[in-house]
Amino acid sequence: MNQTYQAKIYVTLRPSVLDPAGTAVQKGLQQLGYTTVDRIRIGKYIELSLKAEDESMASQQVHRICDQLLANPVIETYRFDLEQLPVAVLGEGQ
Amino acid sequence: MNQTYQAKIYVTLRPSVLDPAGTAVQKGLQQLGYTTVDRIRIGKYIELSLKAEDESMASQQVHRICDQLLANPVIETYRFDLEQLPVAVLGEGQ
Numbered sequence: 001m002n003q004t005y006q007a008k009i010y011v012t013l014r015p016s017v018l019d020p021a022g023t024a025v026q027k028g029l030q031q032l033g034y035t036t037v038d039r040i041r042i043g044k045y046i047e048l049s050l051k052a053e054d055e056s057m058a059s060q061q062v063h064r065i066c067d068q069l070l071a072n073p074v075i076e077t078y079r080f081d082l083e084q085l086p087v088a089v090l091g092e093g094q
Numbered sequence: 095m096n097q098t099y100q101a102k103i104y105v106t107l108r109p110s111v112l113d114p115a116g117t118a119v120q121k122g123l124q125q126l127g128y129t130t131v132d133r134i135r136i137g138k139y140i141e142l143s144l145k146a147e148d149e150s151m152a153s154q155q156v157h158r159i160c161d162q163l164l165a166n167p168v169i170e171t172y173r174f175d176l177e178q179l180p181v182a183v184l185g186e187g188q
Protein backbone atom coordinates (compact mmCIF):
# COMPACT_ATOMS: atom_id res chain seq x y z
CA MET A 1 0.00 0.00 0.00
CA ASN A 2 1.53 3.30 -1.07
CA GLN A 3 1.16 6.28 1.21
CA THR A 4 1.04 9.88 0.06
CA TYR A 5 3.49 12.32 1.59
CA GLN A 6 3.84 16.05 1.31
CA ALA A 7 7.37 17.42 1.28
CA LYS A 8 8.16 21.04 2.16
CA ILE A 9 11.60 21.75 0.76
CA TYR A 10 13.79 24.75 1.58
CA VAL A 11 16.64 25.47 -0.83
CA THR A 12 19.10 28.09 0.38
CA LEU A 13 22.37 29.47 -0.88
CA ARG A 14 25.45 28.25 0.95
CA PRO A 15 26.67 30.86 3.46
CA SER A 16 29.84 31.50 1.44
CA VAL A 17 27.90 32.33 -1.75
CA LEU A 18 26.99 35.96 -2.44
CA ASP A 19 23.28 36.72 -2.73
CA PRO A 20 22.82 39.70 -5.05
CA ALA A 21 19.02 39.45 -4.91
CA GLY A 22 19.14 39.55 -1.13
CA THR A 23 21.43 42.58 -1.23
CA ALA A 24 19.05 44.35 -3.62
CA VAL A 25 16.10 43.66 -1.33
CA GLN A 26 18.07 44.89 1.67
CA LYS A 27 18.88 48.17 -0.11
CA GLY A 28 15.23 48.54 -1.09
CA LEU A 29 14.13 48.01 2.50
CA GLN A 30 16.63 50.54 3.76
CA GLN A 31 15.27 53.11 1.31
CA LEU A 32 11.80 52.34 2.66
CA GLY A 33 13.07 53.12 6.16
CA TYR A 34 13.71 49.63 7.52
CA THR A 35 17.23 50.45 8.58
CA THR A 36 17.64 47.64 11.12
CA VAL A 37 17.03 44.85 8.61
CA ASP A 38 20.15 42.83 7.99
CA ARG A 39 21.47 39.55 6.62
CA ILE A 40 18.77 38.89 4.03
CA ARG A 41 19.10 35.64 2.12
CA ILE A 42 16.63 34.63 -0.55
CA GLY A 43 16.01 30.99 -1.31
CA LYS A 44 13.35 28.73 -2.75
CA TYR A 45 10.46 27.06 -0.98
CA ILE A 46 8.96 24.07 -2.79
CA GLU A 47 5.94 22.00 -1.87
CA LEU A 48 5.24 18.70 -3.58
CA SER A 49 3.43 15.48 -2.88
CA LEU A 50 4.60 12.01 -3.76
CA LYS A 51 3.70 8.38 -3.13
CA ALA A 52 6.02 5.98 -1.36
CA GLU A 53 5.86 2.79 0.68
CA ASP A 54 6.95 4.44 3.90
CA GLU A 55 8.50 7.63 5.23
CA SER A 56 12.04 6.35 4.78
CA MET A 57 11.44 5.62 1.08
CA ALA A 58 9.75 9.00 0.64
CA SER A 59 12.72 10.71 2.26
CA GLN A 60 15.19 8.92 -0.04
CA GLN A 61 13.15 9.94 -3.06
CA VAL A 62 13.00 13.61 -2.00
CA HIS A 63 16.77 13.59 -1.42
CA ARG A 64 17.30 12.30 -4.97
CA ILE A 65 14.85 14.85 -6.41
CA CYS A 66 16.66 17.70 -4.66
CA ASP A 67 20.09 16.49 -5.73
CA GLN A 68 19.06 15.94 -9.34
CA LEU A 69 16.78 18.86 -10.05
CA LEU A 70 15.77 21.24 -7.29
CA ALA A 71 19.09 22.31 -5.78
CA ASN A 72 22.46 23.07 -7.30
CA PRO A 73 24.78 21.35 -4.82
CA VAL A 74 27.71 23.58 -5.77
CA ILE A 75 26.09 26.73 -4.41
CA GLU A 76 22.97 25.59 -2.59
CA THR A 77 21.94 23.39 0.31
CA TYR A 78 18.50 22.07 1.09
CA ARG A 79 16.45 20.64 3.90
CA PHE A 80 12.90 19.33 3.93
CA ASP A 81 10.06 18.23 6.16
CA LEU A 82 7.88 15.25 5.29
CA GLU A 83 4.29 14.84 6.36
CA GLN A 84 2.03 11.92 5.62
CA LEU A 85 -1.20 13.08 4.02
CA PRO A 86 -4.49 11.48 5.03
CA VAL A 87 -6.24 9.70 2.19
CA ALA A 88 -9.11 12.20 2.30
CA VAL A 89 -6.79 15.02 1.18
CA LEU A 90 -6.04 13.10 -2.01
CA GLY A 91 -9.67 13.22 -3.03
CA GLU A 92 -9.91 16.95 -2.40
CA GLY A 93 -7.00 17.71 -4.71
CA GLN A 94 -8.65 16.08 -7.71
CA MET B 95 16.76 47.84 24.67
CA ASN B 96 16.29 46.54 21.16
CA GLN B 97 16.28 42.80 20.58
CA THR B 98 17.41 41.09 17.41
CA TYR B 99 14.99 38.72 15.73
CA GLN B 100 15.38 36.38 12.82
CA ALA B 101 12.40 36.01 10.52
CA LYS B 102 11.92 33.01 8.24
CA ILE B 103 9.41 34.03 5.63
CA TYR B 104 7.58 31.74 3.21
CA VAL B 105 5.98 33.39 0.20
CA THR B 106 3.70 31.12 -1.82
CA LEU B 107 1.39 31.56 -4.77
CA ARG B 108 -2.31 31.63 -3.90
CA PRO B 109 -3.93 28.25 -4.67
CA SER B 110 -5.98 29.74 -7.52
CA VAL B 111 -2.90 31.09 -9.32
CA LEU B 112 -1.23 28.92 -11.96
CA ASP B 113 2.39 27.98 -11.29
CA PRO B 114 4.15 27.47 -14.64
CA ALA B 115 7.54 26.93 -12.99
CA GLY B 116 6.05 24.23 -10.79
CA THR B 117 4.48 22.57 -13.83
CA ALA B 118 7.82 22.63 -15.65
CA VAL B 119 9.58 21.02 -12.69
CA GLN B 120 6.86 18.39 -12.44
CA LYS B 121 7.31 17.50 -16.13
CA GLY B 122 11.07 17.33 -15.62
CA LEU B 123 10.66 15.01 -12.68
CA GLN B 124 8.31 12.76 -14.60
CA GLN B 125 10.87 12.49 -17.39
CA LEU B 126 13.43 11.51 -14.75
CA GLY B 127 11.10 8.72 -13.63
CA TYR B 128 9.45 10.29 -10.59
CA THR B 129 5.97 9.55 -11.82
CA THR B 130 4.20 9.79 -8.45
CA VAL B 131 5.25 13.38 -7.80
CA ASP B 132 2.29 15.72 -7.91
CA ARG B 133 1.08 19.17 -6.92
CA ILE B 134 4.41 21.01 -7.06
CA ARG B 135 4.28 24.66 -6.05
CA ILE B 136 7.36 26.83 -6.07
CA GLY B 137 7.63 29.80 -3.75
CA LYS B 138 10.23 31.95 -2.07
CA TYR B 139 11.95 31.41 1.24
CA ILE B 140 13.51 34.50 2.80
CA GLU B 141 15.60 34.81 5.92
CA LEU B 142 16.35 38.19 7.45
CA SER B 143 17.23 39.65 10.82
CA LEU B 144 15.91 42.87 12.28
CA LYS B 145 15.91 44.79 15.53
CA ALA B 146 12.73 45.59 17.44
CA GLU B 147 11.62 46.34 20.97
CA ASP B 148 9.71 43.09 21.39
CA GLU B 149 8.32 40.20 19.39
CA SER B 150 5.04 41.98 18.70
CA MET B 151 6.83 44.99 17.18
CA ALA B 152 9.08 42.67 15.17
CA SER B 153 6.04 40.82 13.87
CA GLN B 154 4.35 44.08 12.81
CA GLN B 155 7.50 45.17 11.01
CA VAL B 156 7.83 41.85 9.13
CA HIS B 157 4.16 42.07 8.10
CA ARG B 158 4.78 45.54 6.65
CA ILE B 159 7.97 44.40 4.89
CA CYS B 160 6.13 41.47 3.30
CA ASP B 161 3.18 43.62 2.24
CA GLN B 162 5.37 46.36 0.78
CA LEU B 163 8.19 44.47 -0.84
CA LEU B 164 8.48 40.71 -0.47
CA ALA B 165 5.06 39.46 -1.52
CA ASN B 166 2.64 40.53 -4.21
CA PRO B 167 -0.67 40.35 -2.34
CA VAL B 168 -2.65 39.95 -5.58
CA ILE B 169 -1.15 36.55 -6.35
CA GLU B 170 0.84 35.56 -3.28
CA THR B 171 0.37 34.87 0.41
CA TYR B 172 3.03 34.70 3.07
CA ARG B 173 3.63 33.40 6.55
CA PHE B 174 6.65 33.70 8.78
CA ASP B 175 8.27 32.44 11.96
CA LEU B 176 10.11 34.78 14.32
CA GLU B 177 12.93 33.74 16.58
CA GLN B 178 14.80 35.93 19.01
CA LEU B 179 18.53 35.72 18.42
CA PRO B 180 20.90 35.59 21.35
CA VAL B 181 23.28 38.56 21.50
CA ALA B 182 26.27 36.30 20.84
CA VAL B 183 25.00 35.49 17.35
CA LEU B 184 25.13 39.18 16.46
CA GLY B 185 28.85 39.27 17.05
CA GLU B 186 29.42 36.23 14.83
CA GLY B 187 27.69 37.84 11.88
CA GLN B 188 29.95 40.86 11.83
